[in-house]
Amino acid sequence: MTVQSTDGEIPSGRELSFAWLSGTVLTGVTSLLLMGAALYVAFQGQDTFSTAYKALHVGAPVETATAIDTKTSRARPITRTRSDLEVVEAGIREVVDGRVIVRNEPFVRIRATLATAATSLSQDVPRYDPVAILQDLEPERTSSGGEANTDLYGAEVEGEMMVRQSDMPASFVPARAIGDAAAARFVRATVEAAYSDIESGSMMAYASMGPTVREIGIGDLESDTLVSGIAENVTVVPKTTTPESLALGRTERILTIKEPSPLVEVLRRNGFTDTMIEAINGTLRNVFPSIELPRGARLRILFGPARNADSVIPYRMSIYLHDQQNDLDRHAVTVALTDNGKYVIGLAPPEMDFPDEDTEEVNVATLPSVYRSIWETGRKHDLSDETIQRIVALYAYDVDLTRRIAPGDSIEILKAQPDAEGHQDLLYVGLTLGDTTRKFYRFVTPDGAVDYYGPDGETGKRFLMRRPLEGGGRVASRFGYRVHPIFKSRRLHTGTDLAAPSGTPIYSAGDGVVAFAGRQSGYGNKVEIEHVNGYETGYAHMRGFAEGMRPGVRVRQGQLIGYVGSTGYSTGPHLHFEIKINGNFVDALSVKLPRENALPEQYRPQLEQMVAQVDGLMNRDAQPMTIASN
Numbered sequence: 001m002t003v004q005s006t007d008g009e010i011p012s013g014r015e016l017s018f019a020w021l022s023g024t025v026l027t028g029v030t031s032l033l034l035m036g037a038a039l040y041v042a043f044q045g046q047d048t049f050s051t052a053y054k055a056l057h058v059g060a061p062v063e064t065a066t067a068i069d070t071k072t073s074r075a076r077p078i079t080r081t082r083s084d085l086e087v088v089e090a091g092i093r094e095v096v097d098g099r100v101i102v103r104n105e106p107f108v109r110i111r112a113t114l115a116t117a118a119t120s121l122s123q124d125v126p127r128y129d130p131v132a133i134l135q136d137l138e139p140e141r142t143s144s145g146g147e148a149n150t151d152l153y154g155a156e157v158e159g160e161m162m163v164r165q166s167d168m169p170a171s172f173v174p175a176r177a178i179g180d181a182a183a184a185r186f187v188r189a190t191v192e193a194a195y196s197d198i199e200s201g202s203m204m205a206y207a208s209m210g211p212t213v214r215e216i217g218i219g220d221l222e223s224d225t226l227v228s229g230i231a232e233n234v235t236v237v238p239k240t241t242t243p244e245s246l247a248l249g250r251t252e253r254i255l256t257i258k259e260p261s262p263l264v265e266v267l268r269r270n271g272f273t274d275t276m277i278e279a280i281n282g283t284l285r286n287v288f289p290s291i292e293l294p295r296g297a298r299l300r301i302l303f304g305p306a307r308n309a310d311s312v313i314p315y316r317m318s319i320y321l322h323d324q325q326n327d328l329d330r331h332a333v334t335v336a337l338t339d340n341g342k343y344v345i346g347l348a349p350p351e352m353d354f355p356d357e358d359t360e361e362v363n364v365a366t367l368p369s370v371y372r373s374i375w376e377t378g379r380k381h382d383l384s385d386e387t388i389q390r391i392v393a394l395y396a397y398d399v400d401l402t403r404r405i406a407p408g409d410s411i412e413i414l415k416a417q418p419d420a421e422g423h424q425d426l427l428y429v430g431l432t433l434g435d436t437t438r439k440f441y442r443f444v445t446p447d448g449a450v451d452y453y454g455p456d457g458e459t460g461k462r463f464l465m466r467r468p469l470e471g472g473g474r475v476a477s478r479f480g481y482r483v484h485p486i487f488k489s490r491r492l493h494t495g496t497d498l499a500a501p502s503g504t505p506i507y508s509a510g511d512g513v514v515a516f517a518g519r520q521s522g523y524g525n526k527v528e529i530e531h532v533n534g535y536e537t538g539y540a541h542m543r544g545f546a547e548g549m550r551p552g553v554r555v556r557q558g559q560l561i562g563y564v565g566s567t568g569y570s571t572g573p574h575l576h577f578e579i580k581i582n583g584n585f586v587d588a589l590s591v592k593l594p595r596e597n598a599l600p601e602q603y604r605p606q607l608e609q610m611v612a613q614v615d616g617l618m619n620r621d622a623q624p625m626t627i628a629s630n
Contacts (some may be wrong), residue, residue, distance in 0.1 A: 082357075091103070117360070122438075251302075261292065302314070369405070440453065443610055
């Protein structure tokens with residue numbers, strides 16, 4: 001072959017053009033790079049090379065319980081969400097200078113499902129440390145006159161009124177209310193009501209005869225209709241929670257604005273940072289100048305994984321305005337995040353039929369821990385960090401805060417109105433995980449000590465910690481029979497292995513006396529502590545002991561006793577923690593442990609009254625005082 005052409009501009013069959021050859025090669029290389037990029041996007045799920053709208057395209061949910069935005073063999077479940085922050089008013093009775101005064105008092109009530117996605121709201125929360133939580137469980141002190149009052153008055157009042165009681169004069173004779181004839185008719189009606197049948201209905205005597213069988217929903221008495229009812233408090237969750245992948249995925253959140261709200265506040269409560277909000281406001285200025293979302297407006301927010309954090313960030317946000325006349329939701333504007341971190345105007349996402357209730361897609365593989373979800377939910381509802389830490393501490397002994405939440409888990413909170421310094425007393429918190437609800441009520445004893453008790457008068461603090469090391473560790477092996485990692489034989493694992501870096505501080509799980517501190521066979525360096533009522537705890541494979549650890553030394557809960565190591569029969573640094581009750585090994589993570597203290601019996605009647613009053617506030621109708629939602 002030759003590159004010389006003797007027949008003009010067009011080469012002959014045996015001649016070759018360098019321009020043609022280089023163009024062909026470059027075309028092939030370019031095609032290969034584009035195909036490789038497309039395959040990388042398809043298999044990795046990272047839309048790094050796409051424009052904003054194409055990167056954020058999500059298929060419209062069909063009329064089923066799931067919606068799919070990526071190629072997968074599993075449908076991503078959708079859960080109903082609730083995020084209500086309301087103000088309830090109630091008549092409060094208090095004694096001032098010997099006089100009973102009744103006045104309206106507002107309370108802040110929060111009812112919300114726990115967050116199923118971790119956003120920037122909880123990105124900087126303190127690292128989970130069960131030992132540090134001990135400090136947040138110490139009773140507070142309060143001065144008289146500064147405590148929130150929940151003594152409810154049994155009727156609605158407007159403004160303020162004063163109630164004064166005095167003895168009735170002996171000369172007072174009440175006027176005759178009815179005559180003898182009217183009294184006779186009343187007695188006759190009462191007797192007839194006592195003997196009336198169901199068909200004729202009961203006549204009003206001193207009180208109603210109560211609901212009939214038909215009224216309570218048994219069915220038609222003249223037919224064989226079976227008993228019917230309505231299932232309440234039912235939460236639909238995915239049947240299986242097997243992770244689809246180990247990577248953060250996308251979720252879409254749908255919100256309905258129940259009260260006119262500033263757009264900035266709604267975005268901030270849903271994981272948008274101040275920088276994002278500023279960028280979005282600049283983008284929306286010309287196409288959506290309104291800074292307040294009207295009642296009934298809808299928001300569709302698509303979240304995706306952040307590149308440099310273990311949280312999700314808003315990829316796309318769409319605003320829909322509700323047309324009351326036609327009962328339609330009209331798309332107003334969409335902003336989307338580009339690959340270089342800017343929010344630009346985007347095309348409307350695929351149409352969908354908005355549900356009546358707020359919903360969110362659930363990425364089962366990336367559900368946050370209970371600990372982080374409480375922080376995320378608390379900050380979304382403007383709770384102070386101090387209040388959130390207190391809530392976390394209340395449940396640290398009963399709940400494994402490091403496990404993932406389940407869709408439908410929820411929290412209820414009642415707070416007093418802010419005082420002159422902006423402080424709000426936390427009056428009540430109820431946490432529902434699965435089928436279990438744990439409630440705590442704020443109670444002040446006459447000496448000014450403030451603590452939180454369950455309806456049974458017990459505090460949240462247990463006398464033993466379940467994970468007594470800094471950070472709580474990672475559960476590497478649970479209590480029970482297993483195949484020993486070294487001897488390869490099946491035997492009982494008498495404790496719980498909590499993996500942590502070598503040198504991590506280990507603390508005493510409770511108050512007690514050191515019974516042993518030294519090297520013990522396969523346990524390596526071990527400390528044994530005896531507690532009251534037949535309880536014992538053991539800490540094995542330690543790298544070293546804290547200064548002064550020897551038999552007979554008395555230790556307090558949370559006191560440093562040693563450091564994580566890998567001595568003895570161990571395959572890596574971890575704490576082997578075990579609990580014995582009357583000489584028998586038990587599972588430290590699930591055994592029921594006694595409370596540290598309980599409310600003295602003489603205060604139980606006051607606590608029961610407090611519980612009834614707070615429950616009344618939680619059940620009181622808040623309309624029309626809802627101040628925020630979503």
